[in-house]
Amino acid sequence: MCTITSDREMFKKEIEIRNANSIEYDVYNGNQNYEIGIQAHEMIKAEGIFAQYDFLNAVEEYFNLPIEISLKSDDMIIKILSLIDRRVGMRTLQGLKKSILNEKEIIQYFYNLRCEAEGIRTS
Known part of the structure; x- marks a missing residue:
């Protein structure tokens, strides 16, 4: 960035x-x-x-969105922030398992990182 x-x-x-x-x-x-x-x-x-302003704009938008909408956002930064948000629980993470395969590699990375932190198997 x-x-x-x-x-x-x-x-x-x-x-x-x-x-x-x-x-x-x-x-x-x-x-x-x-x-x-x-x-x-x-x-x-x-x-x-x-750019830095892209990140700041995404963070501002993220703070004003419900977590459910953030998880479905087309904005890569918002989606990454929502994946590491503590409001997203283990059941929600497990529910995203199949759909996350269609996402970009960086989003999959943060999903796997969060699942690893929660002790959820992704493979």
């Missing part, structure tokens, strides 16, 4: 998007630049590259 790394990767993604769609950078086309920036940001977040 580094804002500089995130910004660098986002810049690369923006260039990839522009090249793939044959779009030249136009300083006066703010809407287009904004949309490409949003698309690039979503792409790097899906790859697990986060």
Whole structure:
């Protein structure tokens, strides 16, 4: 989680998007630049590259969500935070066993870490 790394990767993604769609950078086309920036940001977040502000925004959202909704969140950071939350009990963790296999590797890592701490077998 580094804002500089995130910004660098986002810049690369923006260039990839522009090249793939044959779009030249136009300083006066703010809407287009904004949309490409949003698309690039979503792409790097899906790859697990986060800026500090992504983490802080996710934590703020996490604090305002019920744990049941946090566990189903599409946001990787929120889902990880919910997996290590003490409000998630052993039965809930056991219930997630099959669905967690469809998640990204980092989410599976934190699930396994929590299960290990609780003494739950995951294999």
